[in-house]
Amino acid sequence: MAQHVCMPRLSQDMSQGRIVAWLKKEGEAVKEGEPLLSIETDKAEVEVPAPRSGILRRVLLAPGQDAEVGMPLAIVGDADEPIEALLSSAARAVKPPVARPRAETVPAASAVPAPAAGTGAPRRQPVSPAARRVARELGVELSQVSGTGPDGLVMEQDVRTYAARPQPASPGEASENVEVIPLVGLRLRIAERMSLSRRTVADVTTVADVDMTELGNLRKASKLSYTAYVVRATAQALRDFPILNASLVDNQILVKRDIHVGVAIALERGLVVPVIRSADRKSPEEIGREIDELAARGQAGQLGPAELTGSTFTVTNSGAFGSLLFTPIINHPEVAILGMGKVAETPVVRDGSIVIRKIMYLCLSYDHRVVDGAPAVQFLQAVKSRLEQGKA
Amino acid sequence: MGDSERLTDKDLLQMYRWLVLVRAFEDRVCDLWAKAKIMELPHGSQGQEAIAVGACYSLRREDQVMPSLRTRGAFFVKGIPTRVQMAGMYAKATGPAGGKATAHHMGDTARGVLVGSGIVGASITVAAGAALAFKLQRKDHVVVAFFGDGAAQRGDFHEGLNFAGVFKLPVIFVLENNGYAEMTPVAKHFAGADFACRAQGYGFPGVRMDGNDVFAVYDAVQTAVRRARAGEGPSLLECVTYRMRGHSENNPVTTCRDMGEVEAWRPKDPILRMRAALLKGGTLTEALAARVDAEVAAEIEDALAYAQESPSPEVSELTKDVYAPESRDLVVGRRS
Numbered sequence: 001m002a003q004h005v006c007m008p009r010l011s012q013d014m015s016q017g018r019i020v021a022w023l024k025k026e027g028e029a030v031k032e033g034e035p036l037l038s039i040e041t042d043k044a045e046v047e048v049p050a051p052r053s054g055i056l057r058r059v060l061l062a063p064g065q066d067a068e069v070g071m072p073l074a075i076v077g078d079a080d081e082p083i084e085a086l087l088s089s090a091a092r093a094v095k096p097p098v099a100r101p102r103a104e105t106v107p108a109a110s111a112v113p114a115p116a117a118g119t120g121a122p123r124r125q126p127v128s129p130a131a132r133r134v135a136r137e138l139g140v141e142l143s144q145v146s147g148t149g150p151d152g153l154v155m156e157q158d159v160r161t162y163a164a165r166p167q168p169a170s171p172g173e174a175s176e177n178v179e180v181i182p183l184v185g186l187r188l189r190i191a192e193r194m195s196l197s198r199r200t201v202a203d204v205t206t207v208a209d210v211d212m213t214e215l216g217n218l219r220k221a222s223k224l225s226y227t228a229y230v231v232r233a234t235a236q237a238l239r240d241f242p243i244l245n246a247s248l249v250d251n252q253i254l255v256k257r258d259i260h261v262g263v264a265i266a267l268e269r270g271l272v273v274p275v276i277r278s279a280d281r282k283s284p285e286e287i288g289r290e291i292d293e294l295a296a297r298g299q300a301g302q303l304g305p306a307e308l309t310g311s312t313f314t315v316t317n318s319g320a321f322g323s324l325l326f327t328p329i330i331n332h333p334e335v336a337i338l339g340m341g342k343v344a345e346t347p348v349v350r351d352g353s354i355v356i357r358k359i360m361y362l363c364l365s366y367d368h369r370v371v372d373g374a375p376a377v378q379f380l381q382a383v384k385s386r387l388e389q390g391k392a
Numbered sequence: 393m394g395d396s397e398r399l400t401d402k403d404l405l406q407m408y409r410w411l412v413l414v415r416a417f418e419d420r421v422c423d424l425w426a427k428a429k430i431m432e433l434p435h436g437s438q439g440q441e442a443i444a445v446g447a448c449y450s451l452r453r454e455d456q457v458m459p460s461l462r463t464r465g466a467f468f469v470k471g472i473p474t475r476v477q478m479a480g481m482y483a484k485a486t487g488p489a490g491g492k493a494t495a496h497h498m499g500d501t502a503r504g505v506l507v508g509s510g511i512v513g514a515s516i517t518v519a520a521g522a523a524l525a526f527k528l529q530r531k532d533h534v535v536v537a538f539f540g541d542g543a544a545q546r547g548d549f550h551e552g553l554n555f556a557g558v559f560k561l562p563v564i565f566v567l568e569n570n571g572y573a574e575m576t577p578v579a580k581h582f583a584g585a586d587f588a589c590r591a592q593g594y595g596f597p598g599v600r601m602d603g604n605d606v607f608a609v610y611d612a613v614q615t616a617v618r619r620a621r622a623g624e625g626p627s628l629l630e631c632v633t634y635r636m637r638g639h640s641e642n643n644p645v646t647t648c649r650d651m652g653e654v655e656a657w658r659p660k661d662p663i664l665r666m667r668a669a670l671l672k673g674g675t676l677t678e679a680l681a682a683r684v685d686a687e688v689a690a691e692i693e694d695a696l697a698y699a700q701e702s703p704s705p706e707v708s709e710l711t712k713d714v715y716a717p718e719s720r721d722l723v724v725g726r727r728s
Contacts, residue, residue, distance in 0.1 A: 008426060009426055009427075009642065010642045011642055012433060015428070031651065032655075033645060033646040033650075034651070049644045069426075069427075069428040070427035070429075
């Protein structure tokens with residue numbers, strides 16, 4: 001009985017493949033197990049064997065066409081049996097697969113010209129697996145490479161030689177005046193998280209001016225950083241405004257009962273956010289000590305995953321570098337972040353007179369999907385009030 | 393009189409039915425894989441069914457079987473329902489491992505099926521351990537361990553067999569020599585004449601036989617089982633067979649060999665041979681054989697429908713039976 005030859009499933013996640021070339025013609029005899037066509041997937045080019053012996057009665061898809069796994073590509077049967085039923089079921093089954101972008105090969109510094117449009121199926125020449133891999137890496141069109149191996153085998157060295165041949169200088173190419181830093185590792189992670197936050201969160205930033213003069217006096221004796229006081233005041237205020245201490249996950253607002261405050265720390269290689277657990281139960285001294293210790297370990301690259309995850313709210317200090325005020329990006333999946341501006345001697349009005357006080361802008365970015373303006377501002381005012389009273 | 397000669401017509405028909413069912417199941421799941429329908433990548437046992445069926449038939453429920461990754465027949469004969477196995481291929485909650493593991497890692501302790509391993513060969517020492525348990529418990533149950541020619545080249549083989557030999561453990565080592573360790577032919581990974589003679593080095597009998605003759609396998613295993621139950625120790629049974637599909641369904645059958653070799657083994661198919669023998673002996677008629685085929689086909693369809701309608705495991709159950717219960721120190725897979 002005639003049967004369909006279908007797109008094989010070569011791995012669990014393979015969803016479609018592309019026809020590269022038919023190795024037999026319609027009407028030609030085929031033997032079971034003999035290569036019938038070659039297909040290409042994301043990972044490899046592979047030959048598909050005939051499932052049975054017989055005649056290749058009909059080719060259903062052309063080279064260059066894509067088909068989903070399981071879709072009929074051809075009909076193999078005896079020379080004279082009817083195949084109408086298989087033809088119509090194939091017509092019903094075939095649907096164009098979802099267009100997906102082919103992974104672009106990244107050309108090396110020596111740019112290689114793209115193959116001319118309209119080249120048909122690539123010439124079938126023997127190519128070693130190593131040569132194939134290098135050709136992909138260097139963006140070399142294999143049909144242009146002549147092979148020096150046995151029977152014209154294209155070998156790795158042939159590909160490299162072809163790629164290294166002198167190129168005409170292309171205008172606008174990357175020249176020597178650029179330092180290339182790959183977006184990998186911590187930098188990549190930061191990029192992804194920032195992007196995700198701004199993409200999904202309906203963020204608003206509200207700003208409060210805080211009179212830090214009292215705390216400034218306290219610091220002379222305690223030697224604690226402003227950050228330690230702000231973290232403590234924040235943690236205390238979160239007890240009264242728990243909606244700011246939440247996460248939005250899959251249409252559920254998860255209001256966290258524990259208050260773990262992440263403190264953003266700037267390292268040369270990027271930003272890390274170690275976590276002060278149960279910050280509402282710690283004194284400013286304990287918080288200050290912990291921040292120093294975590295910062296030191298962060299510089300030495302010794303922070304482990306346990307210390308870098310689990311925050312429910314984040315505090316970030318750009319004021320230490322001189323920023324007046326800013327719009328911090330929320331640390332996904334939290335719903336708010338508090339940014340500290342610089343503490344500066346500033347003229348302000350008190351009781352009708354102009355006096356000089358130490359003023360800091362506190363900038364609260366919050367997720368308006370979860371937190372409305374009123375609770376956000378009230379929370380910020382609560383933090384401000386604690387700090388101004390030197391209570392923290 | 394050999395053990396197989398004492399089998400009744402009822403036994404013979406049952407064994408034949410098992411062979412047909414295992415083959416039908418394997419063919420179907422291989423077909424389903426190609427059409428992108430199922431979760432588990434089949435490692436088809438087509439061509440080797442006689443070994444599992446011949447070995448497991450007549451075992452007690454308490455006797456333990458340690459499957460390899462290609463011992464589908466053992467699951468059937470030990471009583472894991474077709475529906476449940478098919479649900480397993482779809483990774484549904486009604487599968488043998490609750491949708492959490494493939495056939496490599498499924499077992500059923502109530503039915504005497506130990507949990508195998510995807511680390512092929514590691515199961516050999518575990519099987520010896522299970523046999524040690526029986527000996528310490530003074531029970532005369534046995535363990536039947538299945539593995540292939542590739543697994544037999546691992547250190548586990550030496551350690552497991554030597555240990556079993558020294559302590560005269562009630563374990564039967566069934567080596568399915570199917571010609572290939574994944575893609576490597578036996579000639580490329582083994583310089584010896586046969587595997588059975590290795591048993592002599594461990595102090596117990598080794599027998600080599602035609603693994604596609606279900607009666608030969610049955611006889612050899614029954615003899616070995618009697619030995620084991622009597623406390624006389626282990627046996628090594630090398631069953632020579634042939635793997636008709638590629639190592640797994642993403643390896644076309646011709647990945648490592650010529651079609652000529654596959655064609656040469658077709659006439660030696662274990663099901664064809666048992667069928668011919670039963671027809672000749674009068675136990676089977678053409679009509680009865682056709683009925684068995686039809687019943688098996690219906691059973692497979694029923695299993696398929698069951699599997700497709702079964703629910704997948706809930707996301708909330710992600711870590712159940714996989715990790716220890718969550719605690720402060722172990723929080724799996726959730727963001728804060």
